[in-house]
Amino acid sequence: MKRNEIILVCLLFLLAFGLRCYDLSYPNFRWGDEMAHVPAGTNYWVNGQFEPDNWEHPPLRHITMYGFLQIFGDNPYGWRMRNVLFGAAAAVLTYLFAREVSGRRKTALLAGLLLATDPLHIVMSRYTFEEIYGGAFFLAALVLYQRHQQRSSWLMASAFFMGCALATKWYYVPGWLLISLLALKNNDTYRSLKSALFVTTTYIFIPLSVFIGSYYFWFGRGYAFREFLEFIQDAYYSLQTYRPESYNPDMVFLSHSSALEWFIRSVTVGQGTFIGADRGEFILYMNSLPIWMLTLPALICLGVLALRRKSLVLALPVLLFLANYALFIMVKRPTFIYSAAPLLPFAFTAIACCITELAQRFGVRLYQLALGAMLAWNLYLYPVATAKKVPVAPYRYLLDHSDAKLYRE
Template sequence: MKIVSLCHVILAVYAIYVGWEIYIRNNVQLFKSRKSDQQENRLTKSVSKHTELQKQTFTPMKMLTKLIKKDKTAMTVLTLLYAAIALYQLGSFSAPQKDWKPKLAQESFYVDFNHIASINRIMWYGGIGDGDFQIEQSSDTIQWKPVTTISLNGGTIFQWKQSTVSFSAQFVKITVVKPGASLYELAFMSDLQKEPVFITKQIPLNMGNDSMAQAQNLFNEPGTVPHQPSFMNSMYFDEIYQARTAFEHLHSMEPYETTHPPLGKVLISMGIAMFGMNPFGWRIVGTLFGIAMIPLMYLFAKKLFGKSEYGFIAAFLLASDFMHFTQTRIATIDVYGVFFIMMMYYFMYKYYVLSLSRAPLKTALISLSLSGLFFGIGAACKWIDLYAGAGLAVILGLVLYEKYKEYRHTTLLLTTQAKHKSNTSAIRQTQTLAHSFPPLLWKTICTAFVMFALVPVVIYTLSYIPFLRVPGPGHDLSAILSFQKFMYNYHSHLVATHPFASSWWEWPIIRKPIWYYGQVSLSPDQVSSIVAMGNPAIWRPGILAVFAAFYICVKMKEKWMMVVLIGLAAEYVPWVGVPRLTFIYHFFATVPFMILCITYVIKYAHEHLKLRAKWIYIYLGTVLLMFIMFYPVLSGAVINKNYVSHFLKWSSSWTFF
């Protein structure tokens, strides 16, 4: 109470002083101008400081982002080297193209080898549909002995399968037990020769001429029969869903996989249209997108950090990351979602810099529009791009908030200048700044609404054109709306288990990689595997780099880096609350932002902490060494099992065979 009373006394004395100055000495103007001058000086300094900070932060960065000859050379060489590695043994160009799809059970025919043949293996290549075929053998076409039953379903689609058998016979009978499956090729193999045993005749037993004519397709492409089934000639992992659906989109068939939007599968179908329904055809487009991510990362990092060296470091890290390599060589849709996330953030960063460096509004809005365009394309590929869109909204909000602060400062300054009849040119300059905000705000909001709402809806709807072309009822706009509800319910209520499932906190530490493929037809001391995981030299240091990047960003007041950090949070944080089954490949969209954080920390350490270049080279060399060491289990190469067990299996939770 004593302190409060003292404050009251001081205020009372000050009130008497003010009253004396105003009413006795008539010093109203002097009193007001003194206060207003101080306010005007503070506002002027504030606006000047704000403008100067923008110039220091954005103008030099913008000037340094122009590509020079060194950039083009480094970017081209790195991209070509990566492309050579990514395209090597991507998949076979050859696969059976003509099938037999019987409609009736008990249809049968037999083949004649024209001699007694020793059969050790039966190989077949199945297509769409479920069905069973019984195989029998005979030496006289009178007594038939069962050999095996071939079963086809969604899990065996577009894959070479084989059964180990042992019999000698001149005749083999094929009987339809359960119709409905497409069988493309059938081969009887003998260890005495590499090629399938030659068939001289096909004799119908219980089938019409038309069906028999189609059944001849089973043996008309012997050149496509591989020595052993492998990833090179067959689908693996989720290719059986997404590459299959791409084939169905291409031929206006009912799509099998409807838990994701169609555009990613439409992009896969472009490769099938160009190269045929074979492993290379259904994988090539995704791999090309993966290759394109290398120069894109270079450009993004160069624009962020202003120097060619940092552009190369970021692109090199992405090219050496295991997840990027594996996910872009398999015919699934993740690569398209991640590519378009990188594109939308690249252009959003351009908009961020242009807006805060007083570039023409039209130029800034072009970058904003391109960001929205790629957001729409990405969302039509996979819903993870919707998470990225939330981050873009935050960045746009930050830009408008910065503009609003500038508007507020200039409005106050304008009011003060007008009251005291400041210099006319200064008033006009301030008026220009103040009056520019309202139209800027409305033009930006309108552009954002069109490019981030209307255009994506149009793109998303157009991506369903292959579905709308499917003959028959149930392929209209109302069905498209039903699909959206189905997709949401599927992903939000999925209850399932999987031996390679992992939670969000396990991904950065690479606790449980996911085993995509393992070849079974190898000698016991050999292994051929494809595993999705991260490069330990990138992911594990990347955890610390993210926190360090946030600290440095705040300390150095480099607001532009918030674009990267917001992008990372938008793609990773939502998974914390996802209750459904998740896998390590869901971290794929976060990896490019984590790599940019690593590059940012390297930049800070080199420029401010005087980190010597040799330590950066040592780190990059370690990253490359890790890629070379693990390359066999990322690419499906056949290697000695002891190498995998002793050098690559760092944890009991890592499965490679």
């Protein structure tokens, strides 16, 4: 990577970090899932227990939470800085992923900027949602896989980060299996028994080792491996029994529980307070619909382009998106809007690839207009995703058509 591109990547990180970190200490109390996530981090490290958080999800989240609490203290920065850093890193990793897919700096920059400024990704990066750092681990694994070029140490590093993603949430199982197959196909690795065994054992043994290792403190309570297998089976079946009525009725996400809605209609949930007659303060979780609605058409176009050029590299965002999205569509339990976050790097890469292709045909101004319009829209939504006091009038239509819980001071 040349010096100019390194500077560009650093600026992208600083932009993403600044948008996520600004006024991070507000609110100065544990909010939402933080009330369970923060104490569970210490409880797991000290006692090997998951309470007061859900027991079904893998516990790497508790270990990382405890680590950041030790660095920053039991305060808003200790609770939230993990997600801020991993959220900013995800923007850079999206840039690197899109760069490898397209081979173009403009495509990579557009994809990275879309994630850096996306209001849903930003608001989730300011609290303790697992999708942010789990998604960053997954992206790191993908970028290392893209760049490994038969270097075994890079493939092993990719497998390690894949294990970190799996030890955060089970979302990434389809992507893990897909990359395992692609690693075997790469340069006909499967034709050589020695190479095939190395790739298979690396991309199965290392991720599973990290996943199992995340339960170290649970094993410390005296459990055996046989009991661990039973525990994982119980966790899987427990997750399948979740229904909307299983959740606290005050949960802000309950109005939208299907993944089929994410990319075709407006989804806006959260809560906020009207301050006086014309101002308000809101924390909204929303899909940036004018951008997100381009996802499915862009994936179709990119898929067709990949078939015409016979390029598996170009098809990678499509395959990864479909592998993970199919899981959200097929699963029986509710899938809330925050679960869309791990899909966004692939959606934005597809959108950026299509816009760059069109700009090559119709002129660079198309790229500039698309970039400017998309960034302007995301930054317009930024204040209502991050609890900034804003005039209500510019956001009246959005608020009136949202399912957010809104109160008056």
